[in-house]
Amino acid sequence: MAITQSHDLHRRRLGRNVGVAVTLVAFIVLVFGLTVAKVQRGGTIEAFDHSFRPALADRYEERSAP
Amino acid sequence: MTDINASGTQAGEAGFGDYVALLKPRVMSLVVFTAAVGLLLAPGALHPVEALAAIVFIALGAGASGALNMWWDADIDRVMRRTARRPVPSGRVEAGEALGLGMALSGIAVVMLWLATNAVAAGLLAFTIFFYAVVYSMWLKRATPQNIVIGGAAGAFPPLVGWAAVTGGVALEPLLMFGLIFMWTPPHFWALALFMKDDYHNARVPMLTVTHGRKATRRAILVYTALLVPVAVGLGFTSVGGPVYLASAVVLNAAFLRGAWAIWARDEATAEADKYLVEKKFFRLSLWYLFAHFGALLVQAAANPWIGG
Structure with a gap:
């Protein structure tokens, strides 16, 4: 049997679910935006592999010097 | 069919707005404004998205401390005319929910502010929440007539947090x-x-x-x-x-x-x-x-x- 009666409770519950959904989506969008902003600026990001890093090479040479 | 017919006991089930009310949106608007001024006036600049995130999480931290305050103060809020209609004293939200929401949002706000900006701003925000929820609400409010004087510091922190978000210091x-x-x-x-x-x-x-x-x-x-x-x-x-x-x-x-x-x-x-x-x-x-x-x-x-x- 389908539930046909609607109660104020259902309205509130729907409102709450929609509210939580919107909040979560907003949070995801914000974190994604933050990620893009941080990557674009790239200040503290240094590739740890796949690329040559002169800083590491210098350190290696210092260590291996007699 | 009994759980659908819920007009009696569950009439108090909270809507989304009740949870928003737990965060004291009016106080939050003042926090957003003063934090934004601190952030905008600080020397240097954040990426606009970082600035937005910083303000959002400062506001969220303030809201979280508001929820913790409502959890702790539900008994006196019930007595005062000005606060009797708040979600917890009016019975729409349970005190435990306010505590849970306050704690969770505090954690999220502090960690996210740290990730978005820096540790100094996040630390100051954490201290603000602690100061409002514990020092003011739990220790001072019911103990001393100086409650407002010292507790006022909690409301005064946001521009400092905003400034620290940009400069990493005060x-x-x-x-x-x-x-x-x-x-x-x-x-x-x-x-x-x-x-x-x-x-x-x-x-x-x-x-x-x-x-x-x-x-x-x-x-x-x-x-x-x-x-x-x-x-x-x-x-x-x-x-x-x-x-x-x-x-x-x-x-x-x-x-x-x-x-x-x-x-x-x-x-x-x-x-x-x-x-x-x-x-x-x-x-x-x-x-x-x-x-x-x-x-x-x-x-x-x-x-x-x-x-x-």
């Missing part, structure tokens, strides 16, 4: 912004306590009006306002000040001091006769006072390129 300017809100809070709340006569008394909150009487409260309003003036005007002589801010500050402080004087000069019978007209006017002015000071700082910053400030 300086004289945000400390004076802190001082402005800190010194402003007691006269603001004591004026409220003067005309919300019975509320604090019924709830047994040791407001100055209850412990030291109304005459002492009137004197305290004048004293704190007099101490507030040099802080507010002094901010005009720092790097964020200038002619626009100074002119606004002088006018606003003259008006505020006049209001405080009028409150001090009155006795209870006169106030009773005109239904606390002067106290209510002073309270409304106090809201504008704070808003206008921070607004003037923004206008000053916007005007600086033109006036060579």
